[in-house]
Amino acid sequence: MRILVVDDVADAADTLAELLRMKDLKAVSVHSGIWALQHMQEWRPHVLLCDLAMPEMDGLSVARQVREHPELQDVVLVAWSGYTDQATQRQAAEAGFDHFLPKPTEPDQLFALLQRIATELSRR
Secondary structure (H helix, E strand, O other): OEEEEEOOOHHHHHHHHHHHHHOOOEEEEEOOHHHHHHHHHHHOOOEEEEEOOOOOOOHHHHHHHHHHOHHHOOOEEEEEEOOOOHHHHHHHHHHOOOEEEEOOOOHHHHHHHHHHHHHHHHHO
16 A cells, blocks of 8 residues: 655654554655645555645645546545644545544554555455
């Protein structure tokens, strides 16, 4: 499973991608929404794990643009945010995110979600 991690805080994105690679997952990180969209088209990840609050292009805009591309319809979008209120979660769902994880996220919670996603993808 290929996972693209997007966060404007480089240390957060890079550390999470490294953690995923330590679990034998294919993960790369980028540090902006614009880079995420460029990388999505080239790398074709199965999962996009995207921060919501980023400058230039926030995660909600990234999700909307991904959902507009017919070639990217099967990508599972996971919002990853320190803003965990109901309004933010609703906005994320309306933008096209399939799942929502709070920051910080316990590794066990992240890996449980990725296991469910892998199961879902294998059934498609």
